[in-house]
Amino acid sequence: MGWLECQIGRLAAGPGSVMLILSYNKKPHKEHYTGFIMLDDSALAFTPEIAAATDPIYQRLKRVVPAIEWPFHAPLVHAINQLKRRRNAVVLAHNYQTPEIFHGVADIVGDSLALARRASETDAEVIVLAGVHFMAETAKLMNPDKIVLMPDTAAGCSLAASITPEDVRQLRRRWPGVPVVAYVNTSAAVKAEVDICCTSGNAVEVVESLGVPRVIFLPDTYLASYVASQSAVEIIDWQGRCEVHERFTAAEIRSFRAGVAGLTVIAHPECPPEVLAAADFVGSTARMVDFIEQRRPPRVLLLTECSMSDNVAAAVPETEFVRPCNLCPHMKRITLAKILQALRSLEPRIEIDPAIAAPARRAVERMLAIKPRS
Ligand code: SF4
Numbered sequence: 001m002g003w004l005e006c007q008i009g010r011l012a013a014g015p016g017s018v019m020l021i022l023s024y025n026k027k028p029h030k031e032h033y034t035g036f037i038m039l040d041d042s043a044l045a046f047t048p049e050i051a052a053a054t055d056p057i058y059q060r061l062k063r064v065v066p067a068i069e070w071p072f073h074a075p076l077v078h079a080i081n082q083l084k085r086r087r088n089a090v091v092l093a094h095n096y097q098t099p100e101i102f103h104g105v106a107d108i109v110g111d112s113l114a115l116a117r118r119a120s121e122t123d124a125e126v127i128v129l130a131g132v133h134f135m136a137e138t139a140k141l142m143n144p145d146k147i148v149l150m151p152d153t154a155a156g157c158s159l160a161a162s163i164t165p166e167d168v169r170q171l172r173r174r175w176p177g178v179p180v181v182a183y184v185n186t187s188a189a190v191k192a193e194v195d196i197c198c199t200s201g202n203a204v205e206v207v208e209s210l211g212v213p214r215v216i217f218l219p220d221t222y223l224a225s226y227v228a229s230q231s232a233v234e235i236i237d238w239q240g241r242c243e244v245h246e247r248f249t250a251a252e253i254r255s256f257r258a259g260v261a262g263l264t265v266i267a268h269p270e271c272p273p274e275v276l277a278a279a280d281f282v283g284s285t286a287r288m289v290d291f292i293e294q295r296r297p298p299r300v301l302l303l304t305e306c307s308m309s310d311n312v313a314a315a316v317p318e319t320e321f322v323r324p325c326n327l328c329p330h331m332k333r334i335t336l337a338k339i340l341q342a343l344r345s346l347e348p349r350i351e352i353d354p355a356i357a358a359p360a361r362r363a364v365e366r367m368l369a370i371k372p373r374s
Pocket residue numbers: 132156157158159160185242243244245305328329330331
């Protein structure tokens with residue numbers, strides 16, 4: 001765990017243009033992420049008109065976005081929201097996106113399951129995916145005839161990178177006849193090799209829907225272990241891990257509990273088993289939000305990606321969030337400036353080989369056909 005320093009800089013870069021610099025310092029691990037992008041300056045001044053137009057958005061964000069930062073975000077937020085209308089576009093944002101994206105420009109927000117479901121329902125002609133690459137691929141699978149934009153194609157995922165299509169074929173040879181369940185945090189090429197997908201929100205339901213005594217579950221070994229603890233189905237796992245959630249430890253939870261009275265600890269099932277055992281509640285990001293909105297605990301420690309606490313804090317002001325900060329470097333590649341650039345150029349687009357898309361889509365659709373448990 002650690003803390004975060006965030007800086008936004010704005011440099012003149014020539015007549016009529018500006019270079020925006022976004023920099024995160026994650027301490028104490030000294031991780032540093034910097035993104036910059038050149039944009040036409042003409043629409044990006046913080047004028048009184050833009051201040052007034054974006055003030056309702058800022059009122060929702062002011063608990064988590066300092067006033068000194070807003071003049072840098074507001075012109076981008078305003079330009080994106082105007083351009084979305086002209087392009088008939090929607091922005092889908094994962095719960096781990098920064099608050100100015102999540103609350104400022106997103107039309108649809110949620111976890112991987114919610115984004116997959118809502119991506120299949122939108123009438124927009126253009127979808128901008130503020131998340132990581134596998135999420136944009138899933139949106140394209142659900143909308144093969146629409147333009148799906150990925151503001152930074154290098155935004156990957158350690159889980160998706162942990163397994164290849166050939167790995168799945170080898171698992172099938174080793175365990176003939178055993179169905180394969182893949183977490184959506186996999187590439188479209190891997191999804192094309194599996195029987196059905198799942199998310200952290202429906203993994204147990206998906207595994208049990210198959211009606212078999214044993215399944216191969218990939219790629220997250222910790223989510224596999226959580227599913228095994230909730231079901232009688234035998235789970236054969238793969239050794240993938242989320243580089244963000246695997247860093248949490250039970251010792252850190254004990255330390256936070258000792259320092260903060262009445263703390264409710266909520267953990268994502270991608271965390272190690274010792275962390276889940278020490279938590280008060282375990283659930284997907286959507287179930288975390290439901291839990292907090294229904295119970296309104298006074299003090300919460302959310303063991304998931306750093307921005308999630310900010311996004312929930314903006315919506316549930318009476319709950320105080322203790323803020324460990326494990327950042328996902330892939331999610332943080334997405335910025336307002338890159339979203340605006342993608343909408344202006346309608347690039348980079350996600351394209352999937354039809355031979356991969358058809359079986360991958362079937363695996364996602366099988367998951368979406370499973371009714372959630374009440
Ligand atoms: S938080 Fe973990 S699972 Fe989510 S995108 Fe980042 S690396 Fe992947």
